Amino acid sequence: MAQSSPNLDGESTKEVQTLSRTPLFELSVALGARMTAFAGWEMPVQYAGVLREHSAVRTAAGMFDISHMGKFLLQGKNLLAHLQRLVPSDLSRLKPGEAQYTVFLTPEAGIIDDLIFYYQGINTVGEQYGVMIVNAATMLKDKAWLLQNLDVSQVHLQDCSTEKGLIAVQGPEAVAHLQALVDLDLSSVKAFGHLQGRLLGRTAFLARTGYTGEDGFEVMVDPDVGQELWRSLLNRGVVPCGLGARDTLRLEAAMALYGQDIDETTTPLEAGLGWLVHLDEVGDFVGRSVLEQQKLAGVARKLVGLQMQGRNIARHGYSLFVENQRVGEVTSGTQSPTLGQPIALAYVSTQLAKIGQAIDVEIRGKRYPAVVVKRPFYRSNSRKATL
Secondary structure (H helix, E strand, O other), rough: OOOOOOOOOOOEOOEEOEEOOOOOOHHHHHHOOOEEEEEOEEEEEEEEHHHHHHHHHHHOEEEOOOOOOOEEEEEEEEEEEEEHOHHHHHHHHOOOEEEEEEEEEEEOOOEEEEEEEEEEEOOOOOOEEEEEEEEEHHHHHHHHHHHOOOOOOOEEEEEOOOOEEEEEOOOOOOHHHHHHOOOOHHHOOOOOEEEEEOOOOEEEEEEEEOOOOOEEEEEEEEHHHHHHHHOOOOOOOOOEEEEHHHHHHHHHOOOEOOOEEEEOOOOOOOOOOOOHHOOOOOOOOOOOOOOOHHHHHHOOOEEEEEEEEOOOOOOOOEEEOOEEEEEEEEEEEEEEEEEEEEOEEEEEEEOOOOOOOEEEEOOOEEEEEEEEEOOOOOOOOHHHHHO
């Protein structure tokens, strides 16, 4: 829905999109957050500053309002089998309380979206059920894709994207802060595990997943509980974090951002996501034939990590060169707060996707040296302990 507003001369300005607001919007404004438009939502880009927020997650605990993300509740007899036709990952091996990071694919194996499916088990009427979290910018596309490709007489999809709050609590001390507010033992939950429990006396869905490279939980609750949780964590010293720190954290961990590092023009094998493609375990699924061909013949390009050899930062869209020949393009780049060096993700031809390969990045008409490095750029000791 769009609206127009008059300017000071009484003439109508161009139409602007009405932005949605999460249940935590007012709390963020009260904390002095700088807000920005993101995927149709008015979201905090930073509170006290990106560097402080980034450091809090790496060394202690930070919390993110991610209520803008798409949230689907799915249930039906043989739900896993129905979903299996839409993803390249083996869902049959999921046990109740386990989750799978995966992707929706076009027939050409391009990535429609990346997502996490949390399998919860079998309900009292014998139906399998679970939670699916998708990106905010692709929520409507994902929902339409599911409804188009699922047998809606067998599978029920409930879209609770605007009905639930979602808070990510991340960092070495994140679990300890949450543990004080829940009635169950969080230490028993492994990475990508999840459960339903009581938080602040109310029902909550807690998943040991995240987008920062650190240990922590993502908590889905009713809006009023989310507000109470936010205040409780704030009182415990957990640092509010915005989209700015979320981006620097995920890039250090080499986690793909949909719309930049992956999209419908990239396949999972090109994007370094081959570990979620289980061709030997699953049958037919959308995009399988293309992935089979790529697996057999190899891909022409790959997503690699780059480290600049100076202070210049490689940004999204910058061209890459080797001996005056354009060989690829940067998809994401930033100054790494943890490493103190500029890092980036980029697609290059497969022949150049080897550790130590020298590549020049063109920045404002000049070229600066970079080198291909191993991903992720940063790995957390606290997160490895949960795997």
